[in-house]
Structure formats: structure tokens, C-alpha cells
Amino acid sequence: MPGGRLLTRSLGFRLIFFVDCILILAVGVFAYTFLRTYEGDLISEAKRRSARLCDTIKRGTRYDMLEFRRENVHRTIKTLGQQKGMARIRIYNKEGGIIFSTDENEIGTKVDMKAEACYICHAAKKPLEKIDVPSTSRIYSAPDKHRILGMIDPIYNEKDCYTAECHTHPETQKVLGVLDVMVSLQDIDEEIAYGRFQIIMFALICLASVFAAIGLFIHKYVTRPVRKLEQGVEAIAKGDFEFEVDATGNDEIGSLAKSFNRVREELKESYEKLRGKIEAADEDLKKAYKELQTKQEQLIQSEKLASIGKLAAGVAHEINNPLTGVLTFACLLRDDLEKDDPKREDAEVIIKETQRCSSIVRNLLDFSRQTQPQKMSMGVNEIAEKALSILEHQSAFRNIKIIREFDPALPQIMVDKDKIQQVFINLLTNAQEAMPEGGSVTITTTRTEDGKDIEVRVADTGCGIAESDLPRIFDPFFSTKEKGTGLGLSVTQGIIASHKGTIEVKSKKVAGTTFTIRLPIE
Amino acid sequence: MWHNKWFFRDLKHIRKKGQVVMETQKKVLVVDDEEVVCRSVKRILQKKNLEVDAALNATEALEKIAKEDYGVVITDLMMPKITGMELLKRIRKSKPETPVIMITGYATVRTAVQAIKLGAFDYIPKPFTPEELSSVTVRALERARIHREEAEEVEEVEEAFEKIKPPTEPAREEGAAVGIVEEELIIEGDLYCMPEHSWARVGKDGNVTVGMEEMFRRTTGDIVNIDLPFEGDEVHQGDVCVRVTSHDRHIHKLWSPVTGKVLKVNEALSKDCSPIKKDPRGAGWLIKVKPTNLEEDLENLIFIKPAIREDA
Numbered sequence: 001m002p003g004g005r006l007l008t009r010s011l012g013f014r015l016i017f018f019v020d021c022i023l024i025l026a027v028g029v030f031a032y033t034f035l036r037t038y039e040g041d042l043i044s045e046a047k048r049r050s051a052r053l054c055d056t057i058k059r060g061t062r063y064d065m066l067e068f069r070r071e072n073v074h075r076t077i078k079t080l081g082q083q084k085g086m087a088r089i090r091i092y093n094k095e096g097g098i099i100f101s102t103d104e105n106e107i108g109t110k111v112d113m114k115a116e117a118c119y120i121c122h123a124a125k126k127p128l129e130k131i132d133v134p135s136t137s138r139i140y141s142a143p144d145k146h147r148i149l150g151m152i153d154p155i156y157n158e159k160d161c162y163t164a165e166c167h168t169h170p171e172t173q174k175v176l177g178v179l180d181v182m183v184s185l186q187d188i189d190e191e192i193a194y195g196r197f198q199i200i201m202f203a204l205i206c207l208a209s210v211f212a213a214i215g216l217f218i219h220k221y222v223t224r225p226v227r228k229l230e231q232g233v234e235a236i237a238k239g240d241f242e243f244e245v246d247a248t249g250n251d252e253i254g255s256l257a258k259s260f261n262r263v264r265e266e267l268k269e270s271y272e273k274l275r276g277k278i279e280a281a282d283e284d285l286k287k288a289y290k291e292l293q294t295k296q297e298q299l300i301q302s303e304k305l306a307s308i309g310k311l312a313a314g315v316a317h318e319i320n321n322p323l324t325g326v327l328t329f330a331c332l333l334r335d336d337l338e339k340d341d342p343k344r345e346d347a348e349v350i351i352k353e354t355q356r357c358s359s360i361v362r363n364l365l366d367f368s369r370q371t372q373p374q375k376m377s378m379g380v381n382e383i384a385e386k387a388l389s390i391l392e393h394q395s396a397f398r399n400i401k402i403i404r405e406f407d408p409a410l411p412q413i414m415v416d417k418d419k420i421q422q423v424f425i426n427l428l429t430n431a432q433e434a435m436p437e438g439g440s441v442t443i444t445t446t447r448t449e450d451g452k453d454i455e456v457r458v459a460d461t462g463c464g465i466a467e468s469d470l471p472r473i474f475d476p477f478f479s480t481k482e483k484g485t486g487l488g489l490s491v492t493q494g495i496i497a498s499h500k501g502t503i504e505v506k507s508k509k510v511a512g513t514t515f516t517i518r519l520p521i522e
Numbered sequence: 523m524w525h526n527k528w529f530f531r532d533l534k535h536i537r538k539k540g541q542v543v544m545e546t547q548k549k550v551l552v553v554d555d556e557e558v559v560c561r562s563v564k565r566i567l568q569k570k571n572l573e574v575d576a577a578l579n580a581t582e583a584l585e586k587i588a589k590e591d592y593g594v595v596i597t598d599l600m601m602p603k604i605t606g607m608e609l610l611k612r613i614r615k616s617k618p619e620t621p622v623i624m625i626t627g628y629a630t631v632r633t634a635v636q637a638i639k640l641g642a643f644d645y646i647p648k649p650f651t652p653e654e655l656s657s658v659t660v661r662a663l664e665r666a667r668i669h670r671e672e673a674e675e676v677e678e679v680e681e682a683f684e685k686i687k688p689p690t691e692p693a694r695e696e697g698a699a700v701g702i703v704e705e706e707l708i709i710e711g712d713l714y715c716m717p718e719h720s721w722a723r724v725g726k727d728g729n730v731t732v733g734m735e736e737m738f739r740r741t742t743g744d745i746v747n748i749d750l751p752f753e754g755d756e757v758h759q760g761d762v763c764v765r766v767t768s769h770d771r772h773i774h775k776l777w778s779p780v781t782g783k784v785l786k787v788n789e790a791l792s793k794d795c796s797p798i799k800k801d802p803r804g805a806g807w808l809i810k811v812k813p814t815n816l817e818e819d820l821e822n823l824i825f826i827k828p829a830i831r832e833d834a
Binding site for chain 2: 321323324325335375
């Protein structure tokens with residue numbers, strides 16, 4: 001039984017127990033009544049037979065008695081006593097002495113008037129002289145366990161007797177003696193026992209078949225479907241909504257199974273809905289977390305940029321004044337020199353380098369200001385091509401193979417062309433600087449799988465970035481190059497962020513570096 | 523007309539002091555809290571035979587201006603206490619005929635463009651080359667000379683009005699006859715300008731035609747070469763959009779009044795620069811731009827009421 005249920009608690013057992021109790025009671029009452037009636041009938045019959053026998057004995061011995069032929073009486077009684085089922089035949093005289101008996105040892109002995117055979121008539125002080133047939137009989141158990149039916153028949157004093165020649169009996173004497181016939185009830189007892197046995201067997205078979213029938217019925221129509229339902233409920237409890245319960249029956253359990261299946265379907269539906277909602281919420285949560293993370297990173301980055309921007313702006317402003325002096329006086333010096341003066345070249349270097357300083361300062365200012373991009377609809381491929389056209393012919397790019405893997409079907413997006421071009425130039429210049437001995441740069445443009453972004457990858461085969469440097473490469477003023485300002489990637493990231501895009505880097509020492517930029521299409 | 527009123531007010535002023543202008547025409551005042559900048563300006567302009575006074579702050583500058591008339595004042599934009607912007611406002615009040623050039627180390631184009639709107643003649647980003655400084659200064663001096671000339675030439679107020687009326691007005695009325703290529707584009711739409719510098723006309727299609735104001739051309743003198751951007755290039759408000767070479771070999775930068783992508787350039791000008799002179803707001807247009815930040819750009823410009831409607 002599932003759940004370790006006790007046998008006595010099962011519905012089938014209870015039903016069988018209840019029905020069998022009633023059945024046992026009914027069969028018991030029936031058997032008792034039937035057996036009693038049957039036994040009564042048999043005993044009555046035995047009594048009638050005994051009475052007839054008494055009569056037969058009396059009549060058969062009458063003439064021998066009258067003629068006082070004791071031997072004949074003895075013989076007759078003995079012969080009769082040898083009948084099957086005949087226990088004993090006695091004749092008592094008036095005083096209780098046994099004058100005839102089938103057991104010769106008894107002859108001459110006297111019985112006590114209080115003995116069971118005598119008691120019927122001699123209960124009162126004066127013995128009864130006339131008694132009914134039924135009350136003359138008695139039943140008692142013989143020492144060999146068989147019951148014995150005893151019948152007393154008084155021998156009355158008739159005219160023949162006191163007129164006979166022997167004149168033994170006076171006329172006043174009413175009862176001359178008593179004939180006592182004892183018949184064995186063994187046959188009847190056996191018959192009753194057999195009947196009882198039959199009835200008990202019948203009752204047992206009845207009970208067994210009722211038990212089996214109810215058991216089978218309960219098992220087929222109750223226990224099994226209920227167990228199925230139980231398994232279904234357990235399956236649901238475990239989260240399995242696929243467990244279909246057989247609902248073909250048209251009884252109460254069948255309709256319960258139908259209800260169960262309907263509830264299961266509804267549960268399954270709502271469970272799936274709920275799960276969908278939970279999954280969606282989970283997805284949202286993950287997305288929100290990721291966004292939050294990105295925002296946090298951006299915030300940290302923009303905090304960094306803001307403070308550095310302030311610093312840079314201040315520095316730039318201050319540095320422009322001395323630069324003005326340097327530039328002016330270098331120009332003036334140059335102009336004062338003769339055209340063929342070798343010092344003129346030196347002055348040119350000063351002027352050129354001052355102007356370079358100026359452009360660095362300008363970049364710094366541009367960077368610190370983080371101006372909103374001025375966006376227009378452009379193709380990313382075009383911008384990349386333009387950046388390449390600027391760089392490709394420079395001597396530094398002579399040893400570098402440029403591989404274009406442009407997706408021609410990219411949609412145009414709203415971008416600040418100059419800034420995105422700056423991004424390409426920054427990344428390509430970095431790539432070139434990572435490959436002083438030459439190598440290749442692959443520029444790939446694709447649309448992301450979800451179609452929401454344009455992905456640009458710039459991959460080089462250069463020296464790569466040390467893992468320890470990776471987290472800092474977007475930090476302003478972080479540079480691993482001797483001549484680097486440390487602003488290139490910081491500016492790049494700022495530009496991408498202002499386009500609501502993302503930039504990621506993957507790098508392996510020696511194997512090369514790949515920058516991946518994603519720009520939203522809308 | 524805004525221009526007319528502006529000139530008119532200046533003329534009256536100039537006429538009173540007519541006798542001193544000749545002496546001050548070559549005198550320049552430079553105001554910067556950085557001595558090295560003052561020295562640089564001094565050295566550059568002295569080489570151009572100009573007399574240069576220097577002031578290290580606005581207060582000193584105002585004192586000097588009160589005592590003396592200068593042909594040009596060159597001032598830094600970022601100064602402690604009184605800023606360059608404040609100084610500009612005060613000079614515009616007291617000496618409206620004096621052109622003021624702004625120098626800015628903090629290259630905030632927006633501030634510079636706003637300064638022009640407030641009446642600054644031009645601005646130079648720091649650090650500048652001698653050439654950049656002298657070309658602007660030369661133009662400013664020319665502007666001052668034009669003031670004086672007009673003040674002297676015009677005896678009567680009525681006459682002066684006629685004389686300085688910008689020649690664009692009649693030219694525009696005869697636009698069709700002169701043979702403007704994109705007549706409707708040029709004539710229609712609201713007109714905005716960076717005063718005495720560049721103009722922008724917003725067409726009905728949302729695109730902007732950009733050109734040179736007449737006074738800019740007059741201050742450069744005859745143009746021998748014009749360097750236009752390419753189609754597809756980007757221009758930014760307050761950044762160079764066109765470079766012109768004048769007959770005295772100075773290269774002058776014209777700031778773009780708007781930000782956007784160049785859609786078209788007036789190719790005809792590369793062969794013949796004369797339409798700039800003849801019809802600066804018409805056939806002399808320079809570039810047509812698809813603006814990207816028009817609303818904000820227009821805030822820094824001055825709106826000019828259409829002359830035709832006013833005349834009517």
C-alpha cells in the first residue's frame with residue numbers, strides 16, 4: 001500500500017470486514033436454526049421409533065409373560081437388543097429390580113429410584129401411573145461419548161394378568177413393571193455433525209467468494225484508479241504535469257479522474273504561465289543587473305573622465321599661453337633667419353613640435369569636454385573605408401596587410417562620422433604600433449544575431465596586451481608606449497559610449513588583440 | 523535695418539572725433555593676464571609696423587581705452603575679475619567703432635561665437651601663429667578704416683544712409699536678372715548671420731546656404747583665391763569652413779555659422795570670385811549644408827528680417 005498504509009485501514013479491507021461480519025452473522029443464525037430444527041426432527045423420529053419398539057416388545061412378550069415362560073421373554077428381548085443401534089433393553093419390577101436385561105449381568109440388581117430413568121415418574125412421592133410418550137423419554141451421554149435415548153414404558157396390570165394361572169399380581173396393582181429401552185443416537189449425532197460441517201463449509205466458501213469478489217471489485221474499481229490518482233497527485237507535487245490519469249470509467253472515480261485531469265491541465269497551464277513569468281522576470285533581473293553593472297562601469301569611467309576633464313581643461317588653458325609664446329617667437333626667429341640658414345630648420349622643428357603640443361592640448365580639451373556627438377545617418381563601412389584611406393598609405397602601414405570583411409548589407413546608423421572615424425584611426429594606429437615588424441589587421445563589420453546592433457571588430461596579429469594591463473587600458477593617461485598620451489582608448493571609449501555603444505577587448509600576449517565595438521542600430 | 527542703425531550710430535560718434543582717428547589707426551591694445559601672450563602679440567604686430575600697447579587686466583585696459591583711441595583691441599577671453607566678455611561689452615558701449623578681437627585659450631567655440639554675436643570683430647584660438655594674428659588684425663584695422671572713411675565721406679545723414687546701404691538689397695531684387703543659379707533656394711527662407719562675418723539662410727527643405735557677409739569681404743580686400751570644403755565634409759559652427767587669400771597674401775578664415783554636412787559647394791567661385799563681391803547674399807553663396815544641430819546653432823546667430831518685406 002502506498003504510503004505504508006495499514007491493511008486494516010484500506011477501504012477494501014474495511015468493506016470486506018463489514019460485509020463478512022454481516023454474512024457470518026446471517027449464516028450463523030441460519031445454520032443454528034436449521035441445525036436445531038433438523039436435530040429436533042431426527043430425535044422426534046427416534047423417539048417415535050423407540051415407542052413403537054417398546055410396544056413391539058410388550059406385545060411380543062405378552063404371551064410368554066402370561067404363561068410365565070421367562071426363557072422365551074429373555075430370548076425375545078435379547079434378540080431385539082441385538083438390533084443395530086439398540087443400546088440396552090431392561091424390564092424393572094415394581095421395586096426397581098431388573099428382572100430382564102440385554103445385559104445379563106444386571107439381572108437381579110436394583111436401580112435407585114432417583115436414577116435418571118426412574119426420576120421422570122418418581123419425582124413425586126407417589127409415582128405417576130400414566131405418562132405421555134414424550135416425557136417418558138430421556139437423553140443422556142453414554143460413557144463412550146454417544147448420546148443415548150432412553151424410553152420408559154410402564155407395563156400395566158391387565159385383566160389377563162390377574163386372571164392368569166400364575167396369579168402373581170393382585171388386581172389392585174396398577175403397574176406391574178417398567179420396560180426401559182435405550183437406543184443409541186450415534187447415527188443421528190453423526191448426521192447432525194455432518195450437516196453442521198456442510199453448513200460451515202458452505203459459509204466459509206460463501207465468505208471466501210464474497211471476500212474475493214469484493215476484493216477484486218475494490219481493486220479494479222477503487223484501489224487501482226485511486227492509486228493512479230494518488231500517483232498523479234504525487235507527480236504534480238513533484239512538478240510533473242504530464243501524468244495522465246485514465247479517466248475512462250463512468251463511475252464516481254472516473255469523474256474524479258476527469259476532474260483531476262482537468263485540474264492537472266489547468267495547473268500545468270498556470271504553472272507554465274507562472275514559469276514563463278518567472279523566467280521572464282529572471283531574464284529581466286539578469287538584464288537589469290547587467291545594465292546596472294554597465295552603468296556602474298560607465299559611471300566610474302565618466303567620473304574618472306569628469307575629474308580628468310577638469311584637470312585637462314585647466315592644464316590646457318594654462319599651457320596654451322606658454323605655447324603661444326613659444327610659437328610666436330619661434331616663428332619670429334625663423335622669419336628673421338636667412339632662407340638658406342641651417343638654423344631655420346631648427347626653428348621649423350620648434351614650430352612643428354609646438355603645433356603638435358597645441359593639437360594634443362586640443363585633443364585633451366575635446367576629450368574633457370565630451371561634446372555630444374553630432375550625428376547623421378552614415379554607413380559604418382564608409383567610415384572605416386575613409387579612416388583606412390587616411391592611414392593605408394602612411395609609411396608605418398607599409399608592412400601591414402589590411403583585410404576588410406565588410407558586410408555590404410549593413411544599415412546606415414546615426415553616428416558622428418568624425419568621431420567614429422577617430423575611433424577607427426585610434427584602433428588601427430594601436431594595431432599598427434603593436435606590429436612594428438608587420439602583420440595583418442582584420443576589420444570585420446557585421447550585424448549582430450539579434451539584429452539590434454552593428455558589430456565592428458578590429459583584430460591584429462600583434463604583440464597583444466599584458467593581462468595585468470587589460471583592466472586599465474581604457475583609463476585616461478594609461479599608456480604602455482613611450483610616446484603615448486594614454487588618451488587614445490579613453491577617447492575611443494568615450495566616443496562609443498556617447499553613441500550608446502559598447503567596446504570590449506580580448507587579447508593574448510603574442511597572439512594579438514581584438515577590439516569589438518557594438519553600435520545600436522536605433 | 524539692423525546694419526543701418528548700427529552704422530548710423532557709429533557714424534555720429536566717429537564724426538565727432540574725426541580729427542584724431544588718423545593717429546590711432548595703427549595703434550593696437552592687447553589685453554591678456556599672461557605676459558608672454560602680450561609680448562608675442564607685441565612682437566608680431568610691431569613687425570607689421572603697428573604700435574602695440576599691452577594691459578595685463580581689463581581694468582588697466584579700460585583705463586587706457588578711456589585715455590586713448592585704439593584702432594583694434596585684442597583681448598583674452600578668460601581673465602580673472604573682469605572677463606574678456608565683460609570687457610567687450612564695455613568697449614562696445616563706450617567705443618563702438620573700435621573692433622575687438624577675442625583670443626581664447628579655452629577653445630570654447632560657443633563662447634567665441636557668442637562674442638561675435640555681442641559685437642566682437644573676430645576671434646583667434648590660442649596658440650596662434652604670427653600669420654593668424656596678423657591677418658585678423660589687418661582685417662580689423664581695415665574695418666576701423668571703413669568706419670572712418672564712411673564717416674568722413676558722408677556729410678549728411680540721409681546721404682550716409684544711402685551710401686552704406688548694403689548692396690545686397692538691390693542685388694537681391696534683381697536676383698533673377700543677375701542669373702542666380704539656385705534662385706529660389708537663396709532668396710527664400712529666414713536669414714541669420716554672424717555679424718560682419720558669415721550668413722546662413724535656412725531653406726524650406728531644412729538645408730542651409732552659407733555665405734560671406736559683405737563686411738568680411740570688404741575687410742579682406744580683393745580676394746584672389748578661395749578655398750572651399752569638399753562635398754561630404756563636415757563643418758562646425760565657429761570652425762573654419764572657407765579660407766580666402768586676399769591680394770596682400772593674407773589667408774583669412776571664415777567661421778561657419780552652422781554645423782552640418784556639406785551638400786554642395788559653389789564651384790563657380792573657384793574660377794571667378796566676383797559674385798562674392800557683387801552679390802554676397804545671392805550668387806556669391808559659398809556652400810550648402812545639411813545642418814545637424816540647427817536649433818542650437820541659430821541661438822548664437824542674429825536673425826535678419828527679410829529686407830523685401832520691410833521695404834514693402
